[in-house]
Amino acid sequence: MRRFSLLILAAALLGAVPGAAPALAAGERTIAVVVDFGAGEGLPASFTLCVKEPSGATDAQALADALTTAKLRQSTYSSSGLLCSIAGYPSTGCGVPTSSGYSYWAYFHGGAEGWSYASDGPAERTASPGTAEGWRFERDGRGNPSDQVPPGPSGPAALCPSSTETTSTTLPAVTTTTEATPVPISATASSTTTSQPLPPTSTTTPSVVHEAAARTAAAHEHSSSPASASAMVTVAAVGLLAVLGVVALVLRRRSRA
Amino acid sequence: MxxxxxxxxxxxxxxxxxxxxxxxxxxxxxxxxxxxxxxxxxxxxxxxxxxxxxxxxxxxxxxxxxxxxxxxxxxxxxxxxxxxxxxxxxxxxxxxxxxxxxxxxxxxxxxxxxxxxxxxxxxxxxxxxxxxxxxxxxREVLRSLPGVLHEIAVAVTVALCFAPEVLASVRRVRQARMLRGRPTTGIAGMRGIAVPVLEDALERSVQLAASMGARGFGRRPVVRSRARDRGAVALAIVGSLLVLAGGYGILAGSDVIPGAAWLAVLGVVAAAGGVLLSGRRAVRTRYRPAPxxxxxxxxxxxxxxxxxxxxxxxxxxxxxxxxxxxxxxxxxxxxxxxxxxxxxxxxxxxxxxxxxxxxxxxxxxxxx
Incomplete structure (x- = not known):
């Protein structure tokens, strides 16, 4: 997955070089991923990203690739497959009932005619060409199609203008980030292309990843010292489990004898 | 020992x-x-x-x-x-x-x-x-339930005895049919086994109920006040149900049942009230009481x-x-x-x- 996103980045940067204009590979499609955290203090910034996916990839894959590209934490799911958090938000709970509804990540399919509330999960749908996938965090939603849709355009043409042409050359990604956070480029990618200024098409796309998002992602990184202590406790727990297993086997044999 | x-x-x-x-x-x-x-x-x-x-x-x-x-x-x-x-x-x-x-x-x-x-x-x-x-x-647990719930305890005891009795009975009837050379499998065998088993289990349950009655279970107590007794039983049962609902609310997490903890506390108080109100209602002795x-x-x-x-x-x-x-x-x-x-x-x-x-x-x- 990571390697794939690096490929996307490399492709984007290669595309930025004038003259080199690789078209979408066979079966590849562009998916607009819209994630809206809503307004509030200390929330990650909402973003829109366009990602390229091979045919057969699911919408969950598109979201994962978008989060990797934005250097945000991957989304988490509950055991039933319900999406719990995107980019580490919310940090606890999964579809928590509120006084009059639920606070949860609502999922929408976007088309030219607007957003429609999804009746399936992102892992159940194969990404079809030129669609938009929207996630909006509902603080007090109903859990049905009456919930508020993500703001802004829903049409993939408006979200990823370049993708409508078959010779899409640019991929608006983190590269539109404010200059404070440098674009992460792998060693191989940076060796082939230096930090080229992006063609003007990318500035017109609504893909915005704010500094704040990157900062929240950095804040979620744990320091290493408590990690080793917790690893010790986990090892102790595994040891205890082994001891319990051996004792149970011995007791069972003795009770049979 | x-x-x-x-x-x-x-x-x-x-x-x-x-x-x-x-x-x-x-x-x-x-x-x-x-x-x-x-x-x-x-x-x-x-x-x-x-x-x-x-x-x-x-x-x-x-x-x-x-x-x-x-x-x-x-x-x-x-x-x-x-x-x-x-x-x-x-x-x-x-x-x-x-x-x-x-x-x-x-x-x-x-x-x-x-x-x-x-x-x-x-x-x-x-x-x-x-x-x-x-x-x-x-059964040992039911033995030590408070007297106010003893009718329920008797019913549960009979119910708990029924399944093992049926299993033992099936084994007995099957053995008897095998010794007589009758079929024990298939529909014919099933019919041959089911009737005597049901008869047997019913008979044994009635026997158990009779023997429990003889030992003081389910006997009408010396009535002090009928209304008070009824109130005590109602209080104990309502209390138990409240504890059940509250317990479910607490275990299910989040707000499935609002105020689940208070519901559970209320239930405990009601059940305790019922037990106290009834006092030693059931007239029965305890065989080898376990401390x-x-x-x-x-x-x-x-x-x-x-x-x-x-x-x-x-x-x-x-x-x-x-x-x-x-x-x-x-x-x-x-x-x-x-x-x-x-x-x-x-x-x-x-x-x-x-x-x-x-x-x-x-x-x-x-x-x-």
Missing amino acids: NREHRPHAVAWWLWSAGLAIAALRTSNPLLLLLLAGVICVVTLALADRTGGPSPLGTFARVAAIIIVLRVVLQVIFGQRVPGHVLVSLPSLPMPSWAEGVSIGGPVTVEGLLSALSGGLRLAVVLLAFGAANSLASP FGWRSTVCALSGWATAALMAVAGILDPASVTWSPWPLSWPAVTPLALLAIVVGLVPIPVALRPSPRGSTRALVEVGA
Whole structure:
């Protein structure tokens, strides 16, 4: 997955070089991923990203690739497959009932005619060409199609203008980030292309990843010292489990004898 | 022989309930496995094995079936969840009105793991119930219920006796038919067995009810005040129902039932009021009353301390007791959660009897 996103980045940067204009590979499609955290203090910034996916990839894959590209934490799911958090938000709970509804990540399919509330999960749908996938965090939603849709355009043409042409050359990604956070480029990618200024098409796309998002992602990184202590406790727990297993086997044999 | 040294039956049921609650509070497979280990070790070490094979084995088999079933259902009908695809099964396309149902499709590592840990949780709860059954028979618990609930206790006792009676009866009738050369399988055999078995079981249940009546169960008490008695019973039953609802609300987490904790407290107060109001209503004697001594108290407290510590660990740091396979990671354990597990082992040093080998040797020596 990571390697794939690096490929996307490399492709984007290669595309930025004038003259080199690789078209979408066979079966590849562009998916607009819209994630809206809503307004509030200390929330990650909402973003829109366009990602390229091979045919057969699911919408969950598109979201994962978008989060990797934005250097945000991957989304988490509950055991039933319900999406719990995107980019580490919310940090606890999964579809928590509120006084009059639920606070949860609502999922929408976007088309030219607007957003429609999804009746399936992102892992159940194969990404079809030129669609938009929207996630909006509902603080007090109903859990049905009456919930508020993500703001802004829903049409993939408006979200990823370049993708409508078959010779899409640019991929608006983190590269539109404010200059404070440098674009992460792998060693191989940076060796082939230096930090080229992006063609003007990318500035017109609504893909915005704010500094704040990157900062929240950095804040979620744990320091290493408590990690080793917790690893010790986990090892102790595994040891205890082994001891319990051996004792149970011995007791069972003795009770049979 | 060492009966007086054994903790009270109610204490064992309380201990098991505590461990089951602890299992319901966590989704961390490592913690669930540890809880299963604690349940098995304590049961194997302390169960009274004089009454035939321990029911724990049966419960363990059922628990294993549950885990397998859960995984198989996840593979075939489970929600398609994102993750690393292991194998892609052919999937049946569903019409748009049945989009929520999925059959087949890609099987992901994450989906399998979440099904495994979900099944494990149910399995541990079942194991805890099996441990309670092995450590103390449910009849012993019913014996020590407060008098105000004795009608219910009688009904439950008869119901609990019915299933084993039927099984024993089936075995008897089958043997008799085999000796006479009659068919024991197929529809003919079934009809031949069912009628005498039902007759037999009914007769035995009536017999049991008669013998219980003769021993003072279900006898009309010396009536002091009918209204007061009725009130006491109503209070006790309503209290028990409130405790049930409150307990469900607390265990289910989030706000399924608003004010669940207050409901539970109210229920306990109502039930206690009912018991106090009725006083010693049922006129019956107790055969060999079992004392609820310090051993029993420690055992019961140990189970509930496990549940409480697990709950506190979950409140302080929800990530320490919950686990989700997204992203794939080794389940981590915090010191508080580990302490909760270890506390569940306390009954072993408290209630361990001298080893049976030692006692038989002593008997042999006395005999010689």
